[in-house]
Amino acid sequence: MERIAIYPGSFDPITNGHMDIIKRGLRLFDRIIITIMHNSAKQTLFSVQERMDMIKDSFAEEPRVEVDAFGGLLVDYAEAKKAKVVLRGMRAVSDFDYEFQLALMNRYLDREVQTVFLMTSLRWLYISSSIVKEAAEFGGDVSLLVPPPVHARLIEKFPLLS
Numbered sequence: 001m002e003r004i005a006i007y008p009g010s011f012d013p014i015t016n017g018h019m020d021i022i023k024r025g026l027r028l029f030d031r032i033i034i035t036i037m038h039n040s041a042k043q044t045l046f047s048v049q050e051r052m053d054m055i056k057d058s059f060a061e062e063p064r065v066e067v068d069a070f071g072g073l074l075v076d077y078a079e080a081k082k083a084k085v086v087l088r089g090m091r092a093v094s095d096f097d098y099e100f101q102l103a104l105m106n107r108y109l110d111r112e113v114q115t116v117f118l119m120t121s122l123r124w125l126y127i128s129s130s131i132v133k134e135a136a137e138f139g140g141d142v143s144l145l146v147p148p149p150v151h152a153r154l155i156e157k158f159p160l161l162s
Contacts, residue, residue, distance in 0.1 A: 002082075003028070003029045003031075003085070004029065004031045004081060004082060004083040004084070004085070005025055005028070005029040005083060005086070005087040006032075006033050006035050006074065006077065006085070006086050006087065007025065007086075007088075008035045008074055008086065008088075009034075009035075010039060010044065010051075010129070011034070011055060012042070012044045012051060012129050013045070013046055013054055013150045013153065014034075014055050014058060014146070014147065015128070015132055016145055016147065017124030017127050020089075020123075021089035021118050021120065022034065022059075022065065025118060026062070029085065031064045031065075032064065032065055032087065033065075033068055033081055034055055035068050036051050036055075037070060038070065046157075048069045052068075054149050054150050054153055055067045058147035058148075058149050073109065074106055075106050075109045075110035075113050078113050079110065083113075084112055084113060085114050086103070086106060086115045087115075088103070088116070088117050089118050090118070090119055090120065091124075091126075099117065102115075103115035124145075127145050132145050132146060133154075136157070136158045137158050139160030139161055140161075141161075142154065
């Protein structure tokens with residue numbers, strides 16, 4: 001039986017921290033589906049399609065990574081994809097409370113769905129999509145914090161970067 005994990009998030013944009021979690025997750029799972037979850041409460045810089053394209057470009061050489069988008073309950077999406085695992089990354093204790101609540105709610109909604117947490121590598125501990133966007137907006141060099149396809153798109157959005 002294929003071990004499939006869902007890695008949900010907004011990925012606005014995907015960072016090297018996310019990439020690290022996914023690459024390490026591929027050591028544990030046969031396939032990872034990166035799922036851009038629709039969240040109407042969040043104002044995003046990139047459209048869902050732009051985010052999907054950046055992620056696909058960033059994993060062009062990795063056939064075990066799929067990219068998708070979904071709006072609704074994560075457990076419903078996992079069932080539709082025949083996935084029993086939700087993969088999540090954690091940077092700090094501040095992430096734990098929120099992630100713990102989500103994992104428990106998902107478990108309540110579907111006892112078959114397990115959440116696997118991977119700690120972010122120390123190298124990426126301090127970065128988040130929000131911090132990357134803020135630095136890029138004011139011309140900060142974020143080229144080592146995001147995959148090259150993302151950096152190219154950030155330059156398009158923020159001319160100060162070029």
